[in-house]
Amino acid sequence: MSDTVKFHFDVDGSDFSSAGEASVTVKKKLRQLGYPPEVIRRVSIAMYEGEINMVIHANGGTADVEASDDEIVIILSDKGPGIPNVELAMQAGYSTAKDHIRNLGFGAGMGFPNMKKYTDEMRIDTVVGQGTTITMKVRF
Amino acid sequence: MTVNALCDLLDAKVLCGETDKPFLGVYAGDFLSRAMSRVEYDCIWVTIMANVNVVAVATLTEPAAIVLAEDVVLQEDALKAAQENGLTVLSSPLSAYEICVAISQLTEESGE
Numbered sequence: 001m002s003d004t005v006k007f008h009f010d011v012d013g014s015d016f017s018s019a020g021e022a023s024v025t026v027k028k029k030l031r032q033l034g035y036p037p038e039v040i041r042r043v044s045i046a047m048y049e050g051e052i053n054m055v056i057h058a059n060g061g062t063a064d065v066e067a068s069d070d071e072i073v074i075i076l077s078d079k080g081p082g083i084p085n086v087e088l089a090m091q092a093g094y095s096t097a098k099d100h101i102r103n104l105g106f107g108a109g110m111g112f113p114n115m116k117k118y119t120d121e122m123r124i125d126t127v128v129g130q131g132t133t134i135t136m137k138v139r140f
Numbered sequence: 141m142t143v144n145a146l147c148d149l150l151d152a153k154v155l156c157g158e159t160d161k162p163f164l165g166v167y168a169g170d171f172l173s174r175a176m177s178r179v180e181y182d183c184i185w186v187t188i189m190a191n192v193n194v195v196a197v198a199t200l201t202e203p204a205a206i207v208l209a210e211d212v213v214l215q216e217d218a219l220k221a222a223q224e225n226g227l228t229v230l231s232s233p234l235s236a237y238e239i240c241v242a243i244s245q246l247t248e249e250s251g252e
Binding site: 020021027041044045104105107108111118 | 170174193200
């Protein structure tokens with residue numbers, strides 16, 4: 001684990017047009033580092049969903065990625081409203097996104113299900129009124 | 141089958157990117173989270189969404205080309221982002237259904 005590479009991003013919550021930039025940057029870096037395409041795909045999907053969630057629901061936050069020899073850890077942290085019912089939020093098709101967000105193509109209610117599906121571990125720490133931290137691990 | 145062949149087949153304009161490349165398979169859909177997990181590397185993604193978020197999803201999933209249905213064209217900032225990320229984007233007057241049917245027929249005829 002001596003060669004862990006770390007990335008940190010501040011995710012801007014005010015700008016939908018830049019949403020996904022951190023995920024795209026991580027993807028390009030992981031490719032440069034020579035990670036397998038399937039691993040990069042899983043990380044890209046999981047991180048993009050989380051990044052978008054922070055922009056839609058929490059006015060942005062931070063994204064940290066740690067890439068090592070056998071796993072990639074993604075930590076997304078925000079000071080948003082928190083998630084009142086995590087079980088409900090995990091259900092495929094459930095979304096609280098407003099109409100103007102749906103018009104952009106978001107709000108399918110597949111964000112959390114995708115994050116769970118494409119990672120080996122997903123942990124949600126959330127406090128209503130204080131924020132949410134999501135930790136995901138992709139192993140290989 | 142190459143993306144080039146689609147331009148004639150779908151009466152499509154090339155908005156940006158290389159078309160001299162093969163593709164495998166098609167996904168049609170507009171919800172980004174659905175597309176995120178279903179658009180495979182080197183496939184064709186048919187959609188009517190044309191904003192920068194589509195470009196972000198395509199940059200992550202790397203389809204051979206995005207085909208915009210019903211004469212939709214990329215918004216200006218999306219076109220710029222697509223060019224920067226080396227994406228291929230076509231615009232066709234056909235509906236998403238007609239695009240899928242046309243590609244399916246061509247695929248069958250060519251035995252691919």
